[in-house]
Amino acid sequence: MAISVFRFAPKTWGAADDVEAVAPLPLPPMASPMVVLSALMVLCLLLFVTVGPLLWQQSPSQQWLSQISDGASSAYSVRIVSDNGDWRPSAKSDSPRGLTIHTANTEYVRLHWPKLAGVERYRIYRGDANKPGLGLAMAETGDNYYQDRLQLSREVYRYTIADAETGLLLLAREVRPEPAMSAFEAQLQGLIPLGGNEEWVDIPAHPLGTDALGRDILARLMAGGRTSLFVGVVAPLLYISFGCVFGAIAGLMGGWVDQLAMRFVDFVVALPFLLFMILFRVAFGIGPGENGIMPLIVAMLVLSWPGSARLIRGQVLALRSQPFVEASRIAGVGTSRIILRHMLPNVLPMILVAFSFAIPQAIFTEAFLSFIGMGVSPPTTSWGALCNDGIKTLLSHPRQLLLPALLISMSVLAFNILGDALRDATDRRSGVVRA
């Protein structure tokens, strides 16, 4: 018998003379470990972005100013200190013996040292006590005291005082600042009431640390994931639906409608994707401060539908001339019924496969656009935008880039594997078509 070009042709029953029939290749088992793993991964990611924020109730936009670019930390108590800018030691303690640390907390470290004969200006270095070298030159001063307030964290610092002219090292001392928070920040964060005078407050843990503005990375990954996955699912849903309808109409109507529709598809395909994506987003006018998700989705819809339109149109065209479709038409079956009974079941698997491959692509597009600053705008965030934030601190805090990048890779990989599995699954349908 002639092998039908069409995969889902009605099975010819009772053809016992199946001499040409080849034993079907063993299909890969549907539930291969890879598929299970990726399905689990998708599930985990979905749970991470939906249930996660319920379990981890930190605002992704809260900026812990006293914990900028901090590593992973558990919850701890901090002392509330009121800082009033400038500080100078009181007159009676004017000549300490050696380098004295008046106060050391993460808001300020106050140093005081004896005036040394012959030294006019002092240079103060701050370095990590565990590393060699002087560290960073903080300031030069003619006074014999200094207040360091620059991004202090809870590590051990070594302060070195040197003669600014000759570079001669004079004094050094190590200190571990006590955790503290300024009263202003505590009030801002709502940790203490205005005018309150609590001495200690608890600040929450940051299991993945904080970013360059002191925001909890875990909470941001969850919030960013929600945007990324939302765009990743909604955009393909829209453009595949649109493409399907467009392609189906072209395929069903045929003739000049088909010609016209397909030339339009050619035109849209010819538009350079990235350039037009950026142009569209500018033209759609994302006003300042709007989160930019909708324009992003619309831009993807406008540019990404032709692929699926072509796919469906070809399929519908082939189906239309199939004998079983012609037969039902001769039998007087209405168009809508033909679509419902013959067309839809035969194109649906194809649509599903196209959809499952479009998801990772959309996630990636969103990430890419956000990464080059063309995606969502703050305070909304996405994995791509998080990468964009993280790249600025790549050298000093690689974590801030690697974590969102890892999540993007994981989700893209998982959705791709699932798409593969889905395609294999639809292949195995040797198809009874209900007619």
Add this chain to the structure above:
Amino acid sequence: MNIAKSLASRFAQTLSGQWRWLATFLFCFSASLPVNAQAVDAANAKVTLALATEPPTLNSAVATDTIASFVLAHIMEGLLVYGADGELAPGVAERWELDANGASFWLRETARWSDGKPVTAHDFVFAWQHALKPSTASQYAFIFYPIKNAEAVNSGKVPAAELGVVAVSDYELRVEFGQPCPYFLSLAAFMTFLPMREDIVAHWGGRYAADGDKLIFNGAYTLDKWVHGAHLRLRKNSHYWQADAVKINEIDMPYITADPSAQFNLFRDQQIAIAPLDTGLLNEAVERGFDIEYFHTGSLFFLEFNFREGRITANHSFRKAVQRLIDPDLLVNKIIGLPGIKPAYSLFPVTVKGNEKSFREEYPVMRVDPDIAAAREHLQKAKAELGFSEWPPLVLLAGDSPRALQEAEYYQYLFKKGLGIELRIDQQVFKQRLEKMRRGDFDIVAAAWGPDYDDIMTFADLFASWNDNNRGRYDNPLYDRWIRLAQESNDARTRFNAMAQIQRLVVEDVPILPTYENGALYVQNPRLKGVRRSIFGGDPLFRYAWIEE
């Protein structure tokens, strides 16, 4: 001048962020191609550098940015120049006299253009008239306004020949003032005051200075090569009157990238001699043991409110609320986190000179402490005055450098948390931001201003009602009166007292909210000596530099 974040990110402003990374990678490949490229080459007295961006123009009449200022400081020489220690030194002018009504300059006869012709007083007269012509549309025309008739020439009311500048002879220039200008000498060292050759400008017309071969030089260097967007090279000018004193023979700039990481990598690989540092690079530089150097760029960063009709930011109580909310100290120490950047409380940075010492030492500024309770009270008052129950969202216009965005996100959080106001960030590339500022398309803008000349007036008259750079259209008769008083006076004490009043007014009336005074951190090849980093007269300046063997 408007700060384009010259050394930080200018190229980045065409497309945001990550194209620069692509560029970094491309650089990694291209950088390996030139053989024996060396940061400093003592044998040939050659220095290799990276530029943040190519100069938008080298036409001194219309140039406004810091990169053009850097290149022009090397290839051109004005009447006066800034010397090795930042003092005013003789340039083309051998000597000068400044009085209440004007200034006279006597030019040295040895000064030559790079084609061997002498530099004459006529070249200056032509250049200044040319810059003031309405058809030139120089943004810096206002800087000539102390000169007699300058404003009228600029608006086209009188012909250019009426300008109060006369070439008494080939080598004597006389300038008449329209108003007292005790700081005219430092103006004469500014780039818009550089000489221009009439024949060259006439020959090239609109294309003058568009390419390396379409201009002529009278400075220490000539522009030997200019491949747009890719490469600039300066070579010692043999016709320069003081050519013997110029130690560096060649300044090569084969890299144009605004990405500090790319520049830092080039520095680390000994490809360039100087690289700026940004927050993320600081620790890396410390760990590698580089000497980190610093200088105060003298520029002020501030938030400017919009006072145009119908803008709610014009409400005084609202501005007071913002003033009590934003703590420059917190911003500098926590968010920016670079040593050397100073919190700003005054319109005048600490580098502005006063009578004898720094102006800020002589006239300390009143500091307003941050206080959330007070801020909320002020906001309540503002709401009552405007009849709002809910404060509408505001638009913050910000630059697109990483630091600018970080700052903007910080303000966004602060406004939301502290005052319950939604702040929308409008991130724009440099040119677009300037355009939006000019049109007044913002509620609050994060702006910056760098001094043009070494006088307090370069900051003070910024918010006078007639100044074009007063982007918020702040209009306060009291402010204007103090400025007029200072402009019409020749007495230093009167001027500085008026300035103290201005300083007080800015704190009390909050037309702007100063945030920080910028400092630049950089690393420099230890063999390269005498490079002048400065606020005025081109930065960095290699005119007095040398390479240690």
